[in-house]
Amino acid sequence: MAITPELVAGHNLSAEEYGRILEILGRQPNYVELGIFSAMWSEHCSYKSSRLHLRKFPTTGSRVIQGPGENAGVVDIGDGLAVAFKMESHNHPSFIEPYQGAATGVGGILRDIFTMGARPIASLNSLRFGSLDAPRMKHIVDGVVRGIAGYGNCMGIPTVGGETTFHSAYNGNILVNVFNAGIVRADRIFLGRAEGAGNPVVYVGSKTGRDGIHGATMASEEFAGNQTSQKRPNVQVGDPFTEKLLLEACLELFATDAVVGIQDMGAAGLTSSTFEMAGRAGSGVEIDLSKVPARETGMTPYEIMLSESQERMLLVCRSDRLPEVLAIFRKWELDAVEIGKVTDTGRVVLFFGGEKVADLPAAPLADEAPVYDRPRRPAAAPPPPRWPEEPEPSDYGACLRRILASPNVSEKSWIWTQYDHMVGTNTVERPGGDAAIVRVKGTARALALKSDVNPFFCALDPYRGAAIAVAEAARSISCTGGRPLAITDCLNFGNPEKPDVMAQFEAAVRGISDACRAFDIPVVSGNVSFYNETDGRAIPPTPTVGMVGLLEDVDLRVAMAFRRDGDRVALLGQTRDELGGSEFLRTVRGRDEGPCPEVDLAAERRLCELLLDLAASRSLSSAHDVADGGLAVALAESAMAGALGADIEVPGFVRHSALLFGESTGRAVVSFASGEERNIAERAAAAGVPLVMLGRIGGPRLRIARGDAPPIDEDLRDLTALWRSAFRRSIESAELL
Amino acid sequence: MKVEVRVYPREGILDPQGKAIAAALVRLGHGSVEGVRAGKIFFLDVAGDDRAKVEAEARVMAEELLANTVIEGYDVRVL
Numbered sequence: 001m002a003i004t005p006e007l008v009a010g011h012n013l014s015a016e017e018y019g020r021i022l023e024i025l026g027r028q029p030n031y032v033e034l035g036i037f038s039a040m041w042s043e044h045c046s047y048k049s050s051r052l053h054l055r056k057f058p059t060t061g062s063r064v065i066q067g068p069g070e071n072a073g074v075v076d077i078g079d080g081l082a083v084a085f086k087m088e089s090h091n092h093p094s095f096i097e098p099y100q101g102a103a104t105g106v107g108g109i110l111r112d113i114f115t116m117g118a119r120p121i122a123s124l125n126s127l128r129f130g131s132l133d134a135p136r137m138k139h140i141v142d143g144v145v146r147g148i149a150g151y152g153n154c155m156g157i158p159t160v161g162g163e164t165t166f167h168s169a170y171n172g173n174i175l176v177n178v179f180n181a182g183i184v185r186a187d188r189i190f191l192g193r194a195e196g197a198g199n200p201v202v203y204v205g206s207k208t209g210r211d212g213i214h215g216a217t218m219a220s221e222e223f224a225g226n227q228t229s230q231k232r233p234n235v236q237v238g239d240p241f242t243e244k245l246l247l248e249a250c251l252e253l254f255a256t257d258a259v260v261g262i263q264d265m266g267a268a269g270l271t272s273s274t275f276e277m278a279g280r281a282g283s284g285v286e287i288d289l290s291k292v293p294a295r296e297t298g299m300t301p302y303e304i305m306l307s308e309s310q311e312r313m314l315l316v317c318r319s320d321r322l323p324e325v326l327a328i329f330r331k332w333e334l335d336a337v338e339i340g341k342v343t344d345t346g347r348v349v350l351f352f353g354g355e356k357v358a359d360l361p362a363a364p365l366a367d368e369a370p371v372y373d374r375p376r377r378p379a380a381a382p383p384p385p386r387w388p389e390e391p392e393p394s395d396y397g398a399c400l401r402r403i404l405a406s407p408n409v410s411e412k413s414w415i416w417t418q419y420d421h422m423v424g425t426n427t428v429e430r431p432g433g434d435a436a437i438v439r440v441k442g443t444a445r446a447l448a449l450k451s452d453v454n455p456f457f458c459a460l461d462p463y464r465g466a467a468i469a470v471a472e473a474a475r476s477i478s479c480t481g482g483r484p485l486a487i488t489d490c491l492n493f494g495n496p497e498k499p500d501v502m503a504q505f506e507a508a509v510r511g512i513s514d515a516c517r518a519f520d521i522p523v524v525s526g527n528v529s530f531y532n533e534t535d536g537r538a539i540p541p542t543p544t545v546g547m548v549g550l551l552e553d554v555d556l557r558v559a560m561a562f563r564r565d566g567d568r569v570a571l572l573g574q575t576r577d578e579l580g581g582s583e584f585l586r587t588v589r590g591r592d593e594g595p596c597p598e599v600d601l602a603a604e605r606r607l608c609e610l611l612l613d614l615a616a617s618r619s620l621s622s623a624h625d626v627a628d629g630g631l632a633v634a635l636a637e638s639a640m641a642g643a644l645g646a647d648i649e650v651p652g653f654v655r656h657s658a659l660l661f662g663e664s665t666g667r668a669v670v671s672f673a674s675g676e677e678r679n680i681a682e683r684a685a686a687a688g689v690p691l692v693m694l695g696r697i698g699g700p701r702l703r704i705a706r707g708d709a710p711p712i713d714e715d716l717r718d719l720t721a722l723w724r725s726a727f728r729r730s731i732e733s734a735e736l737l
Numbered sequence: 738m739k740v741e742v743r744v745y746p747r748e749g750i751l752d753p754q755g756k757a758i759a760a761a762l763v764r765l766g767h768g769s770v771e772g773v774r775a776g777k778i779f780f781l782d783v784a785g786d787d788r789a790k791v792e793a794e795a796r797v798m799a800e801e802l803l804a805n806t807v808i809e810g811y812d813v814r815v816l
Contacts, residue, residue: 097807210749235807237746239753296749309751333760 001031011038017370024364032301032350032358037365039268039306040275043530046369049496050528053509057523058516063485064524069280070191071112071264073524074184075486077550079443082189084118085181087126087451087490087546089529094176097235098143102176103151104238104310109180110155111264114247115313117190117254118182121426122438123152125162125178126451126490126544130171132407132730137171141731144176149418154240155247159419160427161436162451166407169459172534177490179451179546183440190254192263194277194285194316194342199260201274201285201340202322204329205246205312208270209295212236212308242311242334249332250313256328258321265312271305273314274348279366284347287340289357301350301357316342376506377499382460385593387579392657396704397712399588399661400632404719405726406587409629414728432641434476434560434625435549446557448482448549454628454663456581459540461596462504466511466543468597468665471604472627473547474519478608479623479668481558481615482549484519487512489526489545494538496530504541512543518601519608521547558615560624562642565698567621568674569646570681571631573607573667574600574690577654583629584661599665603689607666610687619676619683626667632660632704632712634669635694639702640720648695648704656706671697738783739816740795744804745776779803788815 001007008018011034021029021037029037043049059067065082066074072086090105106123113120125148130137152159157180194201212235253259261281263273270292278285289301295309317325322338329336343349348365350358393399403409416431428446429437435450452473458465474484489512494501516523532539551557562569579585580594614620622642626634631650639646650659658664672680677693684691702719705711746752752774759773781798785791795813804811 097805100808206751209751211751237751237753237808239751239756241753241757295751 003028003034007034011035012042013038017041020370024361030358032305033360035302035306036271036358036360039271040365041369045268045272047528048370049372049374049530050505051371052373053506056509056513058513059522059524061486061522064522065186066189067522067524068526071115073486073488074116074189075524075548076186077440077445080186081440081443082184082186083181083447083548084113084116084184085179085488085546085548086112086525087177087179087488087544088112088527089490089492090176090178091174091492091529091532093235094144095140095174098140099147099150100235100237102144102147104236105176105178106148106151107238107240107243107310108266109178110157110243110247111266111313113180113182114250115190115192115262115264116184117188118184119251120157120180120182121424122436122449123157123159123178123180124436124449124451124546125159125176127162127164128170128175128455128542129164129166130174131168132166134168134171138731140174145415145418151238151240153420155244156423158421158423158427160421160438161431161449164412164415165455169540172537173532173539175492175532175539175542177492177544179488181447181449181548188254190259190262192277193261193281194283195260195281197283197342197344199316199319199342200322200338201287201342202315202317202325202336203292203312203339204315204336205334206239206242206309207293207295207335208299208304208307208312209309210299210303210307213303213306236308236310238310245332245334246311246313249329249334253325253328256324258317258325260316260318262313262315265314267308269306269308270314275362275366277314277316278348278362282346282363284343284345284349284362285340286343286349287351289350289352291337291339293335293337301352374496374502375499376503378503379500382594385580385595387585387589387593392655393588396656396660397714399584400636400712400714401722403583403587403629403633403661404636404723406583407727407730409583409633410726411724412727413724414731428554428557429480429559434479435482437480437551437554437557439554444553446551446554448477448480448551450476451544451546452476453542453544454581455540455542456592457596458508458542460581460594462541463507463511464596464599465541466508467515467601468599469543469545470512470515470519471599471601471665472625473545474608475604475668476625477547477549478611479558479560479625481556481612482551483612484521484547484549484608486522486524487516487545487547489523489543491526491528492532492539492542492544493530494533501538508541508543512545515601518605556615556618558620558623560638560641561622562638562644562646562671562697563621565644566674567671567697568677569648569669569671569694569697571667571669571692571694572610572684572689574603574664575631575654575659575662575667576664577658578662578664579658582661582663584657597663597665604666606688607668610684610689611668613683614680619680620670620672622671624669626669627663630661630663635704636702636719638669638671639716640723644697645699645701645716646695646697647699650694650704650706651692652706656709659706660704738785738791740781740783740791741814741816742779742781742795742799742803742811743776744779744799744809744811746774747808747810750808791815
């Protein structure tokens with residue numbers, strides 16, 4: 001086939017990029033080679049717009065075993081064990097086909113984890129949907145949740161937490177970010193490297209079909225209008241039962257020493273796995289594509305190289321161990337075929353039925369993809385907010401009820417009860433708490449897992465919003481008694497070719513970097529998802545943070561629920577006169593106004609250290625991060641979770657709406673035995689953390705007084721019923737379609 | 738009028754159900770089975786006597802609900 005400018009453009013390659021291809025090859029590429037370049041140099045695979053900025057992340061630390069660049073990051077957790085974890089997006093496929101899109105997203109992240117040699121132990125998911133009354137949205141929510149449940153539950157891997165946000169800004173472009181963590185022996189980690197000339201290259205897993213051809217390119221384009229019904233992109237269907245077999249087969253194989261390197265065939269399938277494995281090792285590979293197990297007849301080399309069929313892996317094993325490798329996969333009823341060999345030529349050479357169909361250098365495609373420093377220009381500042389001049393509400397109790405019933409704050413058991421969150425019997429803290437806690441079997445340790453970002457803050461100020469995401473995740477994990485170890489991230493943005501989007505991206509990366517440095521934690525893996533736009537309208541910047549924390553002793557964990565009648569309640573951290581970006585403004589006033597709350601990273605760190613110190617000495621009955629909905633919602637959540645009311649008196653240092661519902665950062669609500677009051681006040685003072693005594697736990701009501709002002713005084717059972725039923729009612733209120 | 742709507746996985750889309758059925762048939766001794774694609778049939782009773790109109794309406798039903806056209810194909814037959 002002749003390579004015309006139209007064909008090049010149809011492969012999403014610019015004229016300049018094509019020029020570079022000619023330079024690298026010293027000749028014209030053929031059709032197969034053009035397809036390979038297109039996939040490898042897509043935004044999704046090459047990170048061409050983001051790489052320059054991602055270099056700012058701190059990625060090292062004493063516990064880091066594997067940083068970014070592999071299938072997942074790996075961090076030491078002691079006892080010879082390590083945790084492998086990563087977060088990824090599956091936004092576009094989930095919008096087009098919610099069930100399969102979300103399901104295959106889960107499948108992909110699980111493969112990233114078990115490719116490293118780790119057994120996946122827990123998933124989180126971070127979901128952003130449009131308004132529930134937008135067209136198709138209930139159908140999408142239903143499909144995504146069932147898809148995550150369908151795949152995760154079949155695999156027997158618990159989905160233990162996550163977060164869900166609803167806002168009209170996501171009406172045309174939802175976000176599905178999936179996180180998984182697995183446990184691996186620190187000395188048994190497998191990497192995606194094709195080493196040792198002469199070693200066999202083995203294809204394992206499902207057969208290759210014509211599904212998802214050019215999915216990586218699709219993820220690198222904007223949606224245009226009603227594309228969902230016009231040009232049907234080819235989406236993939238997942239098969240979790242095959243993936244379960246693949247998981248067990250791989251782990252059985254890893255127990256031997258036959259494997260040299262292994263990589264998941266994710267985005268850009270066989271293309272990315274061959275080029276990346278050879279590129280990392282500085283080697284080459286020679287593959288006969290006619291040996292690739294095909295699901296359909298007549299598949300061309302182009303289709304085989306670009307298919308994104310699920311549940312497939314590429315591995316390199318020692319040449320003398322091939323029969324053993326094939327036998328293990330046969331035992332698990334999976335295809336396993338030697339399709340080629342590692343070479344030392346530095347080239348990826350593809351044959352099809354005796355004919356050479358591609359001959360490309362490995363390293364330039366994998367590592368020397370274009371890098372763009374795209375122009376950046378922050379968007380114009382929004383008009384000044386109106387809230388500072390507005391009168392206070394007349395009924396704060398009614399405000400609290402409205403916020404508790406809002407889609408963003410209301411309890412989401414409709415979602416997480418569809419997930420098997422207990423399978424494996426290691427889940428200690430279920431969804432709904434500050435962070436999920438999962439036991440590390442065979443040890444006293446546990447992992448605390450949390451995904452976090454407030455996109456409303458990021459829309460107002462991407463730098464601060466991103467820093468707050470890290471700080472809030474660290475705070476949530478510290479509330480449970482877990483020490484933050486490291487993060488992964490999933491950076492969801494609009495079109496990077498637009499200067500305002502690129503400015504948001506750069507600011508968010510700086511925000512995450514600065515916050516990680518303040519907490520002394522590295523970024524060990526991650527993913528960038530650009531082009532989250534429909535009809536030219538970008539989503540709010542949504543840099544999702546997935547954090548892993550470590551509890552040395554699971555018995556020292558602290559939950560958010562009030563535990564004991566008569567316990568004292570206190571607020572740690574400083575409350576400012578802030579309402580910008582708050583759920584109160586959105587729900588009660590119906591407006592998205594700023595400014596974004598301030599963040600003091602040093603104060604955040606002091607608060608976390610204090611929470612960890614108090615947890616270690618068993619001084620706390622409960623601890624809960626103050627976030628969406630502010631102090632009143634945090635108090636209500638602790639009370640509702642423990643089914644214990646409280647009598648609270650908040651000193652009025654700022655306007656009452658900000659006092660109750662403002663979302664100042666760096667705060668937590670703690671409770672403790674009355675005898676601990678002095679001890680805790682002294683330790684907070686020594687740690688440099690402001691502390692305000694708020695009152696005592698007890699009774700059937702939640703009463704929040706502020707001097708002579710009319711108090712919030714609500715029956716706790718009514719409040720709980722409202723909070724628990726609001727989301728279920730709104731999602732089930734109409735036909736799903 | 739009686740209308741049949743057949744819904745089946747689109748060509749090129751993985752069909753885990755069909756794959757499992759094919760494997761089961763082979764296990765039962767039907768070694769000649771080389772592949773199975775599993776779909777479903779809807780038998781509709783639709784009021785009206787204009788075949789073309791009924792068929793057109795059934796197509797809309799298939800597009801809107803009976804088939805997930807991202808991954809499934811369908812055909813409509815008025816009996």
